[in-house]
Amino acid sequence: MSFFTLGLSSAPETLSVANAMAELFRLTPQLVLGSVVAGYSTIWLYDRLKSSLGLSKLWLRNLTSVAPSQLLDSILFFTIAFYGTVPNESLIQIIIGGALVKILIDILSTPFLYWSYPAPKQFWT
Numbered sequence: 108m109s110f111f112t113l114g115l116s117s118a119p120e121t122l123s124v125a126n127a128m129a130e131l132f133r134l135t136p137q138l139v140l141g142s143v144v145a146g147y148s149t150i151w152l153y154d155r156l157k158s159s160l161g162l163s164k165l166w167l168r169n170l171t172s173v174a175p176s177q178l179l180d181s182i183l184f185f186t187i188a189f190y191g192t193v194p195n196e197s198l199i200q201i202i203i204g205g206a207l208v209k210i211l212i213d214i215l216s217t218p219f220l221y222w223s224y225p226a227p228k229q230f231w232t
Contacts, residue, residue, distance in 0.1 A: 134188065141187035145180040152176040165224065166217055173213040181206035 156172040185202045193201070 134192065137188045141184040144187060145184035148183060149176045149180045152179060165221065169217055169220055170214065174210055177209040177213060178206045181209060 160168040
């Protein structure tokens with residue numbers, strides 16, 4: 108859709124905006140590919156860790172799956188999305204910063220994970 112939109116001609120007075128949009132949407136295929144690959148790998152890793160840890164200790168399962176899966180997600184996504192468009196030193200900083208932010212958000216969201224699970228049967232009887 109973005110390429111269709113960019114293919115439309117624009118009025119001369121909006122040429123600078125059209126050029127800015129073209130630069131923005133130029134990365135669309137890389138961003139989509141990075142999102143899909145990283146998303147599937149994150150789900151795969153979480154499922155493997157869930158299988159090995161079982162259903163008990165939800166907080167441990169969540170937190171032990173978060174760090175490696177989010178690091179893998181960040182490496183895959185940011186590399187696929189931005190490799191060749193930013194210097195390698197910047198790409199490494201983007202990957203580390205993105206992973207740290209994702210891990211922090213996941214740690215802070217652990218209580219909400221518990222709230223989303225139904226109460227055990229012993230509390231209902």
